[in-house]
Amino acid sequence: MNDQSPVPMLSASQLENNEGPVDNLSDNATMGELIAARFSRRGFLKGSLAVSAIAATVGPIALTLADDARAAGKSAFTFEEVEVGIDKTHHVANGYDADVLLRWGDGIFADSPEFDPLNQTPESQAKQFGYNNDYVGYVPIEGSSEHGLLVVNHEYTNDYLMFPGISKVVKDAKGVAKLETAPADQKRVDIEMAAHGGTVVEIKKTNGKWQVIKDGKLNRRITANTEMRLSGPVAHNDRLMTNVDPCGSVVFGTINNCAGGVTPWGTYVMAEENIHGYFRGKLPEGHKEAANYKRMGIPGGTYAWGKFHDRFDVSKDPNEANRFGWVVEIDVNDPKSIPKKRTALGRCKHEGAESIVAKDGRVVFYLGDDSQFEYIYKFVTRNKFNPDNRAANLDLLDEGTLYVARFDADGTIAWLPVVFGQGPLTEANGFANQADVLIETRRAGDLLGATKMDRPEDIGPNGVNGKVYVMLTNNKARDAANVNPANPRANNAFGHIIEIAEEDGNFAATKGKWEILLKCGDPSVAKVGASFSTETTKNGWFGMPDNCAVDADGRLWISTDGNSPEGTGRTDGIWAVDTEGAARGTSKLFFRVPAGAEMCGPLMLPDMATFMVAVQHPAEDGTDWKEFGRPSYYEDLSTRWPDFKDNMPVRPSVLAITKKGGGKIGV
């Protein structure tokens, strides 16, 4: 893209769905021919609602569990299901309130300016809740489920929804209406940068309703300009040195923070996902990072930031892009603490970083790399979690072992160490040390023969049943020749969910078993091959699992990205999915988003009396919803949720769901 060309409209499919060119051109085994050995494609071919379809996708462990529980087994959820549909607002199950807690532009400090959408500035945005809330986490204050810190990622920005007077509808060559958005000036870029990152804000429940404590001492905005440190094995490596930072350790900002996690020691971790879009320009001819950047799709050229900030232009500061694609840790107890990019967890398009303490006290982080044919990782800390001394845990993420997953046809999973000097990760393959291995985590995965997955999103360890749930959102680029047992569907439009049981229930184990919990999509269409239980209603099935929450009872809640009126006949939402007993594979719709939105979060608070959900990019697109049927933009929005005022744009928001009269959610 040259500097004169208009900046393309940012759409969810460009920024989020990763359906662009496949970055992984490695030829490690797809095991297509082994598909018949396990999960023969019975499930795929017969599909549909039949119990046989479930039997085809679940292995011996689950069947035993299911057999044992079948007589007594009931669903863990008894709420009255929401009807699928689409309109301008959100819907929650009967008997629940879904209250708006934080909207884009809401002040989070005592001195934050009022949100003024016609006169936005970078300074005001930096004191307000950012755009496109994604991950939502909670750090309790004194163990409370009614008073704590809410942490929220702001993944990306939609300029045409945020800014007045920059977009118009034009006809393309075929006469189809499309949106054209003016190139960004520096002020707009700087507002966008301030709308990225994350928010830490104190919240409290009073008389059953949640409120933001604006003068909370720990409140904080993290942006694309916040000073951070690179720590762990890659810090100070010459591949991280830039014009601004010849030491290779000081970096400004974090971008495209998708999912994340809260660690057992109460810090907030953010996963940098689609970082490629923020870089533009052309690497100098023959530059040594060329292959590395190609593997990550850098530069993606979606945003105009590099026009005004040289570090986002790879022709001017070629190493800056190596300083993104990490997991960032923030000590929320100190609002002045410098966030750390924990390089030991590898560099890729990190989706999330949920963690759990293993039997021996080490801490295990599950990590997905969300692109087509990319891998699943886990990181096991070298040292043990110390529950009695918070400070002793603060650098646990700098030392440990990163593993990448290989799913075998016999139903076992092998976690392969991503460690310099082991197996193929040697100088002969271009790695001089562990820093090189971590900077090019994807290539290390290729060489190790990891299993190419259907876009790994959130991964949720479940401390109650000892399993791990992996969301695989879709992969339409997979064809019949390269299916593998863990990704058994060609043209996988609707995604699936894998359940992992680590050996001996030890989350730090290097092997375990796996099976498919659900193949998603419409179970009434046989060729889709979905495997929801027969108890699942027409409202209960979904496509494109994205984020997940495991609550204190071990119940699984799934949020989706990419359901649409034309695609699946429904919006995105939250579905409750049974994993145990006879009800295993039954799904029910609990909440659905307004038009154009994607569902993020979700998060159940420890007492299970509050469920936080994040509504991301409401009013995006508009053409897909027949009743609106045209591009949606600031002046002509498909919905003005949640304020519904003519002078207010649509606002991505976090909602707090509670049961009317209080009590445990979902029953």
Ligand code: FEO
């Ligand atoms: Fe940002 Fe992979 O979702």
Ligand code: CA
């Ligand atoms: Ca996601």
Ligand code: CA
């Ligand atoms: Ca998402």
